[in-house]
Amino acid sequence: MQLEKGRFSSLELLFLVAGLMQGSIYVSTYTFSNTPRDEWLALLISWSIFLPFALMYLKLSEKYPGDSLVGIHDKVYGGLAGKILSAVYCMYFIISSAMNFRFPSAFLTINFMIATPVIAFAFFLVALCLFATTAGGVETVARLGIFNSVAVVASLLLYLVLLIPKIELPHFFPILDVPPKKLLHSVHIITSEYMGELFVLSSILPYVSDRNLLRKNYFRGISLGNFSFLLVAFLVTGVLGNEAAIFTGPLVETTRLVEVMNINARIEFVFMGFLIITAFYKCLILFYVTLVSITELLALRSYKLFALPLSLLIFSLVMLTNENGPATAAAGRNSWAFVSLIMLMIIPLVTSFVSLMKTAFRKTGR
Amino acid sequence: MLFLEMLLLIGLGWYGIREPLKKKWKRDLIVFIVLYLLAASILVTRTAGIQLPYLMDMVEAFVKGALRLSID
Numbered sequence: 001m002q003l004e005k006g007r008f009s010s011l012e013l014l015f016l017v018a019g020l021m022q023g024s025i026y027v028s029t030y031t032f033s034n035t036p037r038d039e040w041l042a043l044l045i046s047w048s049i050f051l052p053f054a055l056m057y058l059k060l061s062e063k064y065p066g067d068s069l070v071g072i073h074d075k076v077y078g079g080l081a082g083k084i085l086s087a088v089y090c091m092y093f094i095i096s097s098a099m100n101f102r103f104p105s106a107f108l109t110i111n112f113m114i115a116t117p118v119i120a121f122a123f124f125l126v127a128l129c130l131f132a133t134t135a136g137g138v139e140t141v142a143r144l145g146i147f148n149s150v151a152v153v154a155s156l157l158l159y160l161v162l163l164i165p166k167i168e169l170p171h172f173f174p175i176l177d178v179p180p181k182k183l184l185h186s187v188h189i190i191t192s193e194y195m196g197e198l199f200v201l202s203s204i205l206p207y208v209s210d211r212n213l214l215r216k217n218y219f220r221g222i223s224l225g226n227f228s229f230l231l232v233a234f235l236v237t238g239v240l241g242n243e244a245a246i247f248t249g250p251l252v253e254t255t256r257l258v259e260v261m262n263i264n265a266r267i268e269f270v271f272m273g274f275l276i277i278t279a280f281y282k283c284l285i286l287f288y289v290t291l292v293s294i295t296e297l298l299a300l301r302s303y304k305l306f307a308l309p310l311s312l313l314i315f316s317l318v319m320l321t322n323e324n325g326p327a328t329a330a331a332g333r334n335s336w337a338f339v340s341l342i343m344l345m346i347i348p349l350v351t352s353f354v355s356l357m358k359t360a361f362r363k364t365g366r
Numbered sequence: 367m368l369f370l371e372m373l374l375l376i377g378l379g380w381y382g383i384r385e386p387l388k389k390k391w392k393r394d395l396i397v398f399i400v401l402y403l404l405a406a407s408i409l410v411t412r413t414a415g416i417q418l419p420y421l422m423d424m425v426e427a428f429v430k431g432a433l434r435l436s437i438d
Contacts, residue, residue, distance in 0.1 A: 098421065
């Protein structure tokens with residue numbers, strides 16, 4: 001069931017995928033506390049583990065081309081079981097959206113405007129997402145990705161150039177001198193939380209217009225997203241080394257060390273601005289996916305009607321996500337990684353397997 | 367503050383309810399009302415200072431219980 005007539009190209013999909021992944025850059029601090037020196041290694045391992053899952057998400061979407069996540073569940077699991085699973089996913093998307101809306105709001109409060117309450121920023125973020133989805137739709141959501149991704153990569157490269165004097169290659173050594181448990185923990189978080197979130201795009205893939213380039217641009221988007229993460233890992237490890245483990249925001253601290261003409265330039269605001277935009281973009285995608293999933297699940301006529309109550313619900317839940325910033329970070333590092341693993345990797349794997357079995361049984365005529 | 371918030375919520379709710387009411391979309395109307403009342407009640411109780419459970423505490427309790435993990 002397709003809820004709107006809007007379409008976007010596979011090139012816009014490339015930047016949408018990259019933008020969704022880049023939206024997790026500012027929470028990459030979760031893993032620096034475990035692997036301050038070997039973050040790049042954890043990223044490469046995660047990338048190799050995740051690639052088959054990315055292919056699986058794509059194949060599932062290609063097998064049911066006009067269907068979003070709810071439609072796929074209905075076709076694979078049947079009426080009741082599919083609806084129950086889709087309802088669980090809608091709950092997951094709502095909680096994930098609330099967490100993701102809280103991150104940039106808390107980030108701005110903690111780092112820049114201490115006296116401003118978190119809900120003030122959350123209100124504007126939610127209101128902007130409400131406007132973008134009701135006034136625009138999926139085409140608007142996809143179109144924003146180009147500016148977002150290019151700006152983030154360009155600013156990362158700029159900071160790389162400006163921080164070259166401060167990068168020390170001994171910070172990367174010794175390699176593999178990290179407890180396996182911590183490396184595994186980092187790989188778990190990166191794979192399930194940063195990369196696994198691409199599964200939410202199953203609700204958006206039906207709206208891609210040129211499907212012949214879909215696969216290539218999807219993987220190019222993943223590569224661009226991972227390249228951004230690797231740049232961040234290289235920057236933070238090169239500049240801070242083991243000290244990255246003690247900072248709450250190692251990326252912010254790294255960008256604060258930029259000096260132009262031996263003057264502390266304080267241009268971290270530029271990069272933080274782009275990070276906030278990319279975080280907003282991730283929130284927008286999650287908001288849209290939650291909206292269309294609920295609308296499809298309940299077989300409603302228009303998703304734009306429910307943007308208002310959903311935005312109000314998410315805004316309320318932003319205040320109820322966690323008590324404070326460190327509690328949010330602890331939740332993201334620990335319990336949420338398991339929830340993401342189950343919802344974004346294990347259940348889609350089971351869905352693919354059941355779909356394959358159904359096709360095989362249909363072919364053999366049993 | 368609470369009074370202004372409730373006025374704003376009533377106004378927004380009325381604005382949102384007009385379309386399904388005019389077009390007589392029964393299911394949409396019911397879902398809109400239910401979702402809106404849920405969201406508005408959480409917002410109002412929080413503004414009124416009533417303590418509500420934190421989401422991630424519930425998720426953590428669920429994960430710890432389901433997976434029988436000791437995660438800190």
